[in-house]
């Protein structure tokens with residue numbers, strides 16, 4: 674990777690972090706409604722160049738940015754405004770933009786794995802060399818859809834990368850209390866899907882592992898399973914006071930912060946402290962402008978209640 678790649682990916686992580694901190698603030702001021710799940714701590718996983726189909730669960734803000742979504746329609750969607758990526762009707766858990774091949778955040782745990790399998794099947798039918806990147810949590814691996822999707826993807830050798838973001842908890846429940854195996858990738862063995870594991874707090878480690886996995890899939894060998902070890906600093910969703918984990922545990926993970934950890938790596942590559950500081954200043958401006966855009970945008974008109982419900986036959 675070039676110096677420019679490092680700068681671009683770093684900026685992506687910083688923007689995600691700042692957007693999440695801003696969303697937290699706006700939620701506390703009741704400007705954002707509904708459920709909201711923050712990605713803080715998991716930025717290194719989604720930070721990558723836009724490519725292929727991407728689909729994820731409700732913890733989707735960072736992944737939307739990594740797919741190339743402009744912070745303005747993202748923030749407008751958070752505030753329920755008509756200029757949002759889903760005209761303000763999706764909200765935090767349902768960001769989507771199919772023009773970016775970002776097939777959205779999904780609130781039903783595990784359900785989107787079946788959609789990912791369908792997207793990959795469509796690519797295979799069309800003879801395209803597209804790959805579907807499907808992000809989901811450790812908790813989702815206990816759901817029936819997970820097993821059905823892995824099975825069919827393996828039987829039909831579909832081009833799908835299952836990326837399990839193992840942040841060690843499903844809501845308040847630690848992995849070991851909900852899953853018979855704590856190395857989630859072992860579940861892929863049951864479907865003869867090859868797998869790998871990497872450090873999700875390390876941007877370069879995630880890139881290396883995902884590039885290897887994607888090359889495997891693109892060569893026509895069928896699905897791959899990547900388990901990414903990570904941690905969310907905030908609660909499961911807003912209002913979660915985190916009584917189920919200690920302050921020391923959170924602090925320990927914060928010493929491995931994906932943004933902080935990447936700075937010395939950038940400096941070794943010849944990037945200066947001033948360049949890093951200017952990325953922070955530029956990103957803060959981008960987020961500020963996105964919030965202003967969202968706040969100044971109108972709410973959708975009442976007629977919007979009746980649109981985008983059914984797809985017209987074409």
Ligand SMILES: Cc1ncc(C[n+]2csc(CCOP(=O)(O)OP(=O)(O)O)c2C)c(N)n1
Nearest residue numbers: 732780781782810811812813840842843844
């Ligand atoms: C089918 C279904 N069951 C239960 C829920 C409630 N629920 C929402 S998030 C969640 C935990 C999922 O944890 P994980 O897959 O590890 O994702 P994370 O939130 O850690 O990113 C649960 C049980 C749901 N949304 N859908």
Ligand SMILES: [Mg+2]
Nearest residue numbers: 810811842843
């Ligand atoms: Mg989890």
